[in-house]
Amino acid sequence: MPAPVTSFVGRSAELEALADLVRSSRLVTITGPAGMGKTRLAIEVASRLDGDGGDLAHFIGLAALTDEGFLAQEVASRLGVSERAGEDLTDTLVDRVGERSLLLVLDNCEHLVAACARLVERLLRGCPHVGVLATSLVPLRVPGEVVWRIAPLSVPGRKAPGSRLNGGSEAVVLFEDRARLVRPGFAVGAANADAVAHVCRRLEGIPLAIELAAALMEAMSVQDVLTRMDARFRLLSGEGRPDAGGRHRTLHAALDWGHQLLDEQERRVFRRLAVFGGGFDLAACEAICAGDGVRPDDVGAFVLRLVERSLLQADLQRSPARYRLLEPIRHFAAERLAESGEEAAVGERHAAHFLALAEASERAERSEDQAGWLARLEAELDNLRIALAWYRARNAAGGLRMAGALSWFWVTRGHYVEGRAWLEAALSATPATAPERAWALLAVARIVAWQADYAAAQRFCEEALELFDQLGEAVDRDWTLTLLGSIHTYQGDYEAGRRRFEGALESSMDELVRMEALVGLGEMLLQAGELPEARASLERVARQTRGPDGPRGRAALFLGIIAVLDGDAETALRWLAWDLEIFARLRNQYGTAATLDAMAALAVADAEPLRALRLCGAASALRASIRSQLAPRWRELLDTVVLGPARVAAGELADAAWAEGERMSFDEAVRFARQFLPVMTDVPVVRSTGPAPERRAPGGLTARELEIADLVAQGWTNRRISERLVIAERTVEGHVERIRGKLGVHSRKQIAGSIMRQRGWPGR
Numbered sequence: 001m002p003a004p005v006t007s008f009v010g011r012s013a014e015l016e017a018l019a020d021l022v023r024s025s026r027l028v029t030i031t032g033p034a035g036m037g038k039t040r041l042a043i044e045v046a047s048r049l050d051g052d053g054g055d056l057a058h059f060i061g062l063a064a065l066t067d068e069g070f071l072a073q074e075v076a077s078r079l080g081v082s083e084r085a086g087e088d089l090t091d092t093l094v095d096r097v098g099e100r101s102l103l104l105v106l107d108n109c110e111h112l113v114a115a116c117a118r119l120v121e122r123l124l125r126g127c128p129h130v131g132v133l134a135t136s137l138v139p140l141r142v143p144g145e146v147v148w149r150i151a152p153l154s155v156p157g158r159k160a161p162g163s164r165l166n167g168g169s170e171a172v173v174l175f176e177d178r179a180r181l182v183r184p185g186f187a188v189g190a191a192n193a194d195a196v197a198h199v200c201r202r203l204e205g206i207p208l209a210i211e212l213a214a215a216l217m218e219a220m221s222v223q224d225v226l227t228r229m230d231a232r233f234r235l236l237s238g239e240g241r242p243d244a245g246g247r248h249r250t251l252h253a254a255l256d257w258g259h260q261l262l263d264e265q266e267r268r269v270f271r272r273l274a275v276f277g278g279g280f281d282l283a284a285c286e287a288i289c290a291g292d293g294v295r296p297d298d299v300g301a302f303v304l305r306l307v308e309r310s311l312l313q314a315d316l317q318r319s320p321a322r323y324r325l326l327e328p329i330r331h332f333a334a335e336r337l338a339e340s341g342e343e344a345a346v347g348e349r350h351a352a353h354f355l356a357l358a359e360a361s362e363r364a365e366r367s368e369d370q371a372g373w374l375a376r377l378e379a380e381l382d383n384l385r386i387a388l389a390w391y392r393a394r395n396a397a398g399g400l401r402m403a404g405a406l407s408w409f410w411v412t413r414g415h416y417v418e419g420r421a422w423l424e425a426a427l428s429a430t431p432a433t434a435p436e437r438a439w440a441l442l443a444v445a446r447i448v449a450w451q452a453d454y455a456a457a458q459r460f461c462e463e464a465l466e467l468f469d470q471l472g473e474a475v476d477r478d479w480t481l482t483l484l485g486s487i488h489t490y491q492g493d494y495e496a497g498r499r500r501f502e503g504a505l506e507s508s509m510d511e512l513v514r515m516e517a518l519v520g521l522g523e524m525l526l527q528a529g530e531l532p533e534a535r536a537s538l539e540r541v542a543r544q545t546r547g548p549d550g551p552r553g554r555a556a557l558f559l560g561i562i563a564v565l566d567g568d569a570e571t572a573l574r575w576l577a578w579d580l581e582i583f584a585r586l587r588n589q590y591g592t593a594a595t596l597d598a599m600a601a602l603a604v605a606d607a608e609p610l611r612a613l614r615l616c617g618a619a620s621a622l623r624a625s626i627r628s629q630l631a632p633r634w635r636e637l638l639d640t641v642v643l644g645p646a647r648v649a650a651g652e653l654a655d656a657a658w659a660e661g662e663r664m665s666f667d668e669a670v671r672f673a674r675q676f677l678p679v680m681t682d683v684p685v686v687r688s689t690g691p692a693p694e695r696r697a698p699g700g701l702t703a704r705e706l707e708i709a710d711l712v713a714q715g716w717t718n719r720r721i722s723e724r725l726v727i728a729e730r731t732v733e734g735h736v737e738r739i740r741g742k743l744g745v746h747s748r749k750q751i752a753g754s755i756m757r758q759r760g761w762p763g764r
Contacts, residue, residue, distance in 0.1 A: 001043060001046055001047050001050060001057055001058075001059050001105070002043060002059055004040070004043065004044075006177075006178070006181070007177060008040065008044050009153075009170060009173050009174040009177055010153055010154070010170030010171075010173060010174060011037075011041060011044075011153070011170065014041070014150075014151075015041070015044060015045060015048070018030075018041070018045050018148060019045050019048055019049060021146060021148065022045060022046075022049060022103070022131060022133055023049070025131075025144070025146045026124055026130070026131050026132065026144060027120060027124060027131070027132045027134070027140070027142055027144055027145045027146065028131075028132070028133050028134070028145075028146045028147075028148055029109075029133075029134040029135070029136055029139050029140055029145055029146070029147050029148065030042055030133070030134070030135045030136075030148045030150055031135075031136055031137065031138065031139055031147055031148070031149050031150070031310050032137075032149055032150035032151075032310050033137070033206070033255075033258070033310045033311060033326060033329060034137070034208070034254035034255050034257060034258050034310075035206045035207065035208030035209055035254045035255070035328075036150045036151075036152065036206060036207060036208070036310075037150065037153075037207040037208070038107075038135040038136075038150055039061075039107050039108070039135055040207070041135075041150060042105050042107060042133050042134075042135050043059065043105070045133065046059065046103055046105045046133055049103060050103070056100075056101065056102055056103070057102075057103040057104075057105060058078055058079060058102060058103070058104055058105065059078075059105045059107065060074060060075055060078045060104060060105060060106050060107065061107045061108065062074065062106060062107060062108045062109060062111075062112055062116075063107070063108040065112065066111075068112045068114070068115035069115075071112055071115045071116065071119055072089040072090050072093060072119060073089060075093065075104070075106075075119065076089055076092070076093055079093070079096075079097070079102075081093055081096045081097075090119060090122050093122075093123065094122060094123060094126035094127060095126075097123065097126075097127045097130060098127060099127075099128065099129055100127070100129060100130070101129040101130075102127075102129070102130050102131070103130075103131045103132075103133060104123070104130065104131070104132045104133070105132075105133045105134075105135075106120070106132060106133075106134040106135070107134075107135045108135060108136065109134050109135065109136035109140060110136045110137035110138050110258065110261060110309070111257075111261055113136060113138055113140060116134070116136075116140055117140040117141060117142050120132050120134070120140060120142050121142050121143070124142070124144070137258050137261070137309050137310045137311075138308050138309050138310065139308065149310075151205075152171075152204055152205030152206055152207075152326070153169075153170035153171040153174060153200075153205040153206075153207055153210070154169050154170045154171060154205060155169055155171045155172075155197070155200045155201050155204070155205045156169040156171070156172055156197040156200065156201070169197070169200065170205070171200035171203075171205045171210055172188055172193075172196055172197060172200055174207060174210050174211065174214070175188070175196055175199065175200060175210050175213065175214045176188045176196070176214075177214075178210070178211045178214035178215065179214040179215075179217040181214075181215075182214075182215055182217055182218035183217045183218055186217060192221075192222045192223075195222040195223050195225075195226050196222050198226055199213055199222065199225055199226050202226075202327065203327070203328060204326045204327050204328065206326065206328055208254060209328050213225055252332065255328070255329060255332045256332075258309060258310070258311060259311075259332070259336070261309065262306075262309070264293075265293065265294055265298070265302060266302055266305055266306065267336070268289075268292070268293060268294055268340075268342075269285075269289050269294060269299060269302040269303070269306065270306055270311060270312075270333055270336070271333050271334075271336035271337040271340055271342070272288065272289040272337060272342065272346050273285070273289065273306075273312070273323075273325055273330075273333055274325070274330050274331075274333035274334035274336070274337045275288065275337070275346050275347055275350045275386070276288075276324070276325070276330075276350070276382075276383055276386075277382030277383055277385065277386045278324065278379075278380075278381065278382030278383060279315070279322045279323060279324035279379070279382075280322065280323055280324070280383065281320045281321065281322055281323070282299070282300055282303060282320060282321065282323075283320070284353055284354075284383070285299055285300075285303055285323070286299045286300065287349065287353045288346065288349045288350050288353055289302075289346075291345075291349075292342070292345075303323060307323070311325070311329060312324070312325060313325070313326060318379075322379065347390055348390070350383070350386065350387060350390070351386075351387040351390040351391055351395075351398070353387075354380065354383050354384055354386075354387035354402075355387060355391070355398060355401065355402045355405075357377075357380065357384075358377075358384065358387075358402045358405040358406050359401065359402075359405045361373050361376070361377055361405065361406070361408075361409065362405040362406075362408065365408040365512070365548060365550075366511070366512045366547075366548055367548060368546060368547065368548065368549070370412070370548050370549050370550060370586060371549065371585045371586055373409075374409060374412060374413060374586055374587065377406070377409045377413075378413065378587075384402075384406065387402065388402055388403060388422050391426075392422075392425060392426065392429070396426060396429035396430050397430060397434060397436055399422075399425075399426045399429070400423075400426040400427065400429075400430050400434070400436045400437065400440045401436055403419070403422040403423045403426045403440060403443070404423070404436070404439045404440040404442075404443040406419065406422075407419060407423070407442075407443030407444070407446055407447065410447060411446050411447060411450060412550060412586055412588050413586075413587060413588070413589070414450075414588070414589040414590055414622075414625070414626030414628065415626070416447050416448075416450055416451050416626055416627055416628055417626075417627050419443075419444075419447045420444060420447045420448060420451070423440055423443055423444040423447070424444060426440060427440055427441070427444065435467075435471060437467060438464050438467035438468050438471060438473065438476065439464075439476060441460045441461075441463050441464035441467070442460070442461065442464040442476065442479060442480050442483065444460050445457045445458075445460035445461045445464065445480075445483055445487075446483060448460065449483060449486060449487055449490070450590060450628050451627065451628055451629070452490070452628070452629045452630075452631060454487050454490055454491050457483070457487050458484065458487050461480050461483055461484045461487065462484075464476075464480050465477060465480045465481070465484075468480060474507070474508070475508065475510045475513060478503075478504040478507055478508035478510065478513045478517075479504075479513055479516070481500045481501075481503050481504040481517075482500070482501065482504045482513060482516045482517045482520055484500045485497045485498070485499075485500030485501040485504070485517070485520050485521070485524065486520045486523070486524075488500060489520070489523060489524040489527060489631075490631040490632065490633070492632070492633065494524055494527065494528045497520075497524045498521070498524060501517050501518075501520050501521040501524065502521070504517040505517045505518070505521070511547060512547070512548060512551070515541050515544070515547060515548070515551040515552075516551050518537050518538070518540050518541050518551075518555075519537075519538065519541050519551045519554050519555050519558070521537045522534045522535075522537035522538035522541075522555065522558055523554075523558055525537060526538075526558055526561065526562060527633050527634075531562050531565065531566070534558070534562060535559065535562055538555040538558050538559050538562075539555075539559065541555040542555040542556050542559055542575075542683060543683060545683065549582045549585065549586060550582075550586065550588070552582065552683075553579045553582030553583050553586070553588070553591055554579070554591065556575045556576075556578045556579035556582065556683075556684075557575070557576070557579040557583075557591060557594055557595055557598065559575045560572045560573075560574075560575035560576040560579060560595075560598055561598050563575060564598055564601050564602060564605075567605075569602055569605065569606075571684070572598070572602060573602070573676075573677055573678055574678060574680060574684040575684055576595055576598055576599055576677060577674075577677035577678050577679070577680040578680045578683060578684055579591065579595055580592065580595045580670065580673060580674070580677065581680060583595060584670045587666065589622045589623070589625065589626050589666060590622070590623065590626065590628055592619075592622060592666065592669065592670065593618075593619035593620075593622040593623050594619070594634075595673070596615040596616065596618055596619040596622075596669060596673055597615070597616060597619045597634075597638055597642065599615050599673055599676065599677075600612040600613075600615040600616045600619070600638075600642045600646070601641055601642050603615060603646075603676075604641070604642055604645050604646050604649075607649070609645070609646040609647075609648075609649035609650040609654070609657075610650055610653060610657040611657075611676070612642055612646040613643075613646050613647070613650055613654055613657035613658045613661065614657050614658070614660050614661035614664075614672065615661060615672075615673065616638070616642060616643060616646070616658065616661065617657065617658040617659065617660065617661025617662040617664075618661035618662065618664045618668075618669035618672065618673075619661075619669075620658075620661075620662065621661065621662040621663075621664065621669075622666065622669065636752070639749075640749060640752050644749075700742055701739060701742055701743075704735065705735055705738060705739050705742070707725070708721060708725070708732060708735045708736065708739065709739050709743075709751055711724065712736065712739070712748050712751045712752060713751060713752035718732045718733055718736065736748070736751075739751055
């Protein structure tokens with residue numbers, strides 16, 4: 001067996017499992033892409049088994065052998081078997097090996113795969129105590145063969161703390177070990193851990209690529225290597241690696257070795273796959289990679305061959321199955337695509353395919369399969385970005401259509417910053433008279449409204465409204481009125497909001513528009529303190545058993561908040577549990593965050609301030625991750641009713657509880673919240689409810705004091721109150737002082753909190 005000159009890093013579990021497999025199976029083939037460490041893994045396994053149970057391991061490297069006619073001679077030479085005159089050398093091998101216990105390591109069989117298969121089958125049939133451990137880009141397809149597909153080394157997660165990277169990632173350990181060969185004393189620490197992790201992720205855990213990158217540490221810093229990664233094939237040249245021989249001196253050469261084994265049609269499909277980012281399914285591949293000598297019906301067979309040859313990774317756990325090129329292999333394929341002269345045509349087919357997908361998904365906003373489409377778009381996000389970039393450079397109108405079609409996806413999944421950037425770039429490149437602008441203006445208005453940029457949202461809406469009127473697009477005009485109603489509501493202009501919502505409801509027969517308008521009207525009435533009317537509007541949406549999930553989830557959320565304000569915890573929990581099921585299914589981070597905040601209000605009422613702060617911390621982190629924020633009225637309510645009382649009650653433990661919530665991922669926050677919610681499998685039963693009973697004024701306030709306290713709680717100044725009630729401003733000041741005394745509070749904000757806690761909502 002060859003004696004390695006460097007240490008073997010990682011793969012401890014694989015070594016153990018593979019060794020057990022070689023003991024129990026007579027033919028094991030390690031397959032995988034170039035540079036994955038197949039040879040080194042085979043040597044390590046064979047060395048550990050050498051002499052185990054009497055077996056002797058023999059390494060037979062085939063990389064330099066180009067003529068399959070000399071395969072038997074190469075094996076015989078390594079085993080010390082001489083030819084016999086007039087006898088086939090394979091027969092001689094079988095006879096001489098006979099009953100001996102041997103483990104043959106056949107390395108790099110892919111270019112001689114048929115000859116290797118024939119020889120191995122003869123040896124296994126004629127020599128009962130011979131085992132074979134082969135390495136190849138493709139399996140040998142011999143009866144009884146067990147195929148072991150080698151995986152990349154583990155790489156650090158994107159959120160892993162730098163101090164833990166070295167111990168948790170095989171790729172980082174390998175980088176550190178090999179860097180020390182050229183720079184003794186190098187270590188991964190706090191100053192460079194993130195850069196090392198980024199290098200390992202960019203190289204996708206491919207051992208050869210990581211070793212070549214580490215060798216550059218002799219003359220570069222880690223950051224230098226990282227910033228030059230886009231030229232990775234020129235950079236990873238293998239210079240300074242005296243142990244790297246032949247085709248393994250460069251990653252490019254290692255990949256070219258496998259590429260040369262493809263036939264012409266396989267090469268065409270392989271290079272065209274470079275246009276994809278982040279993976280693809282077979283339907284997309286057939287649409288984009290066919291043509292110019294490749295029939296669509298044949299593409300599937302070529303994809304399977306590329307998987308078999310270890311150039312393409314297959315994820316068969318997905319349905320439909322997805323395929324991807326490891327990033328270094330994709331860059332190699334991209335070079336071949338550029339050399340072929342096909343790059344422009346393939347890029348155009350890719351952009352057209354994903355424009356069609358985006359426009360088909362737009363119709364799904366009205367369907368009951370929103371979750372399925374959202375998951376599909378998320379899986380194709382890299383391809384959608386590539387297509388959008390193609391249109392931005394070549395076809396502004398197409399880019400505007402695509403960006404507008406994806407707006408519902410960006411809104412629902414919280415990709416606000418990215419969606420706004422694509423839409424605004426496309427709008428800036430499109431003439432003011434282009435008809436595509438109208439829907440795109442509405443699309444960007446939806447996004448910026450969720451970012452709480454209400455002035456910009458209103459400006460976009462008004463321009464869209466004018467264009468829709470000119471085009472006679474009644475449904476889209478009503479969509480715009482509905483969004484304007486929400487914008488006015490968040491700006492505190494409830495009357496203007498009501499007019500917009502009622503205008504949309506009066507003129508539109510479109511189901512989705514009406515659902516959105518009813519939810520928006522319900523939210524406006526809720527913010528205005530008109531809870532019975534809000535409940536009636538929201539229940540019209542929440543009790544629907546068909547249609548898209550989005551508006552039904554928001555209706556359930558607001559009904560839950562109404563129940564919280566009414567002090568009806570049981571009803572609140574049922575509505576919040578139902579809306580959380582919807583938002584979790586859609587992976588809607590904004591809606592989930594709002595649900596956590598509403599649950600925090602219940603936790604405060606249950607004297608659980610630490611739970612409330614954990615929930616609010618998680619909600620805040622979710623909004624921060626999508627760069628969104630609460631509307632002013634909701635922020636005021638949260639601060640006054642939840643955060644203020646919770647922090648006082650939690651004392652010195654408050655910051656730790658908040659930080660614990662902030663550290664939760666989306667899935668962790670959902671799991672945490674579900675601990676306190678009932679299991680809901682269907683819409684909560686909607687009870688017919690009448691107006692809430694009148695409540696006794698808190699703190700013994702008089703009718704006039706209660707009226708003024710309500711206005712203070714709604715953020716009114718003394719001057720505005722005096723104008724509303726037609727009394728002197730000094731009179732208002734006197735009332736406010738008496739209100740503070742009766743309620744035992746010291747500020748206007750505390751007046752608001754007391755009123756909201758005791759009466760549910762100001763004005764009730």
